[in-house]
Amino acid sequence: MKRISLFLVFWAFANASEKIKSQLVNKNVERSIDLTSQLVKISTTITLENTGKDPIRSFLIAEEPRNLGNVSFRSVKDSSKNDLKFTPSDVDNHEDKKFYNVILKQSIEPGRSVSVVMEEVLMKSLEPYPNSITQKEKQLVRYFGNHYFYSPYFTTKQKTDVTLSSRGVENYTKLKPVSLSDSTISYGPYSSIQPFTDDEMVIHYESNAPFLTVTRLERFIEVSHWGNIAVEEHIEIRHTGAKLKGPFSRYDYQRDTSSVHHSIKAYRTILPASAHSIYYRDSNGNISTSSVRPRKEWIELELRPRFPLFGGWQSSYILGYSVPSYQYLFKSDKGDNILNMRIIDHVFDDMFVEELVTSVVLPVGVSDIRVKTPYEVERLPDEVTHKYLDNIGRTVIKLRKTNLVEQHIQDLEISYTWKPHLLLHEPVLLSIALFLLFVIVIVWVRLDFSLGVHDQSKRE
Structure with a gap:
């Protein structure tokens, strides 16, 4: 009877709700x-x-x-x-x-x-x-x-x-x-x-608008309490417009002075205003056909691939830079460290990203990690990576999302507990390594590995 009455109440409430909305x-x-x-x-x-x-x-x-x-x-x-x-x-x-x-x-x-x-x-x-x-x-x-x-x-x-x-x-x-x-x-x-x-x-x-799609973007954010945050992006792009039919003529392409064309010669990426140590390379090495233009609130980076992109053509490259940590790393009232970084950044105007994987490498010895995202994302299993002179390992937070546009450029918040004395972890390891090296050198130079018999009389 209780089940029947509860069902009747729910049915009446649903009908009333539908009546109100109608x-x-x-x-x-x-x-x-x-x-x-x-x-x-x-x-x-x-x-x-x-x-x-x-x-x-x-x-x-x-x-x-x-x-x-x-x-x-x-x-x-x-x-x-x-x-x-x-x-x-x-x-x-x-x-x-x-x-x-x-x-x-x-x-x-x-x-x-x-x-x-x-x-x-x-x-x-x-x-x-x-x-x-x-x-x-x-x-x-x-x-x-x-x-x-x-x-x-x-x-x-x-x-x-x-x-x-x-x-x-x-x-x-x-x-x-x-x-x-x-x-x-x-x-x-x-x-x-x-x-x-x-x-x-x-x-x-x-429509000769650039139909440029990022098929996969891997974004790496490495946090350091020494005052620097390194960002590196591995980007795969493809022209998803009408496919090129027939051969491609470099001569005809250079003669074509029309500003309206369905191919993609270059595009613009926006970086934070404090970005420095910027590099841009593909599988063949550094690409020098890029220009950096500092603006008031951002840095404009014009990227020009090694070849123009027509429909069905694709390319890949690596873009990296560093930013000061004080602009993105804060302290909470409880003493926790809070990182506010964009889960995805501007790649080009009217961008479309099919798949994004953002990895955040946290400092050595963090604990009580809490992740807050501006929208629903898939959190992949955490990983551990080792850097230079690192015998403990660093926690890597990995997030994945598909089908992103410019409106998804929002901040990711990661809070964690970290003890300041761990800042000396690598310097202490380096000091120990150098001390052991000096000891080995001192012992080495004092050892005699010759096979001859020494003449004791000559020494006297």
Whole structure:
């Protein structure tokens, strides 16, 4: 009987919750779709209206079926630009759809409205078409989207603006009212849109934006309490745009003075303003075709591979630098050491990283390690590495995450306990090693290993 009563209570609460949420209406929706890079950036301003009689503290957002697995980053903010928390949610009778439940800072009172802004960054949502081109041809891509805002709620009014990277539009769907002005396509306004309405939007246009993908990035951060933090990145990149068809002519490439080209000659990396001892090399050695430009708040490093990258081509290199530890290593009120470093840093503009592995090498003798990440990551098993004159070993924290974009450039926090006297660990070992070496040399020079018989009379 208790189980039955608990089930009835839960069923009644779920029905009441669904009834409350069904009272919400999308009074107005304004979408902005940015197709100027290899990533699709969607900004949606939603005005929610409570048409019921009870206050509402949360609402649902639905993920479009065509975007499943392609959303790299999503955020929801209120009108005051405060981040709103959201979690995956299961909705009855919609097992085939994916929802997120967003918690508002304040309840929506009956008859009131509230505005929220949802930002989404989609990866692998632009398709090169044709998928292979010659050296001199322009790159064309296709985008598949939805004319309407995909929502579990009724939408009263909606408008969408799509910004392209050029005026070269081959074709686009024309759901009236629609207009094309320069490189912007405006859809709507549309009215009285039913929940879960899906009408395919297809845009075929010219895009020579760099389709550069980091297939794997290994980031090593070595912490030293002697005042330095060494950072080294092993980066594998690939041009994921339309593949090069036919032979490559260096002569024609050098003669082509056009600034708009689908190949990648160079790109820009941003380093911390305090970075020094910068090096950049590939498997053949140091690459001198790079330039460092100090700015006010960062260091701009222009990287130029040994050869231009066309569709399907790939390269790899190592980038390293050092930063002073006092800018990233702090002391807590309890005396613990706290490291604040970026889990991933800027590789190039509009970057997309398929796989990231960040390894943090902590000092000798740390204990009580606590790791705090800005978003969910996979923590790999800790390892132990040995450096110079190190007989104890250093703990290595390893973190892994896939499908990252610029919005994932956030700080990682690692706190640990460390005794200052361990700072003398290596100097003491070095002193002992030198002392033993001197003792061995002193004993060595005093030993006589000759095989002849000494004449005692001569000595007298």
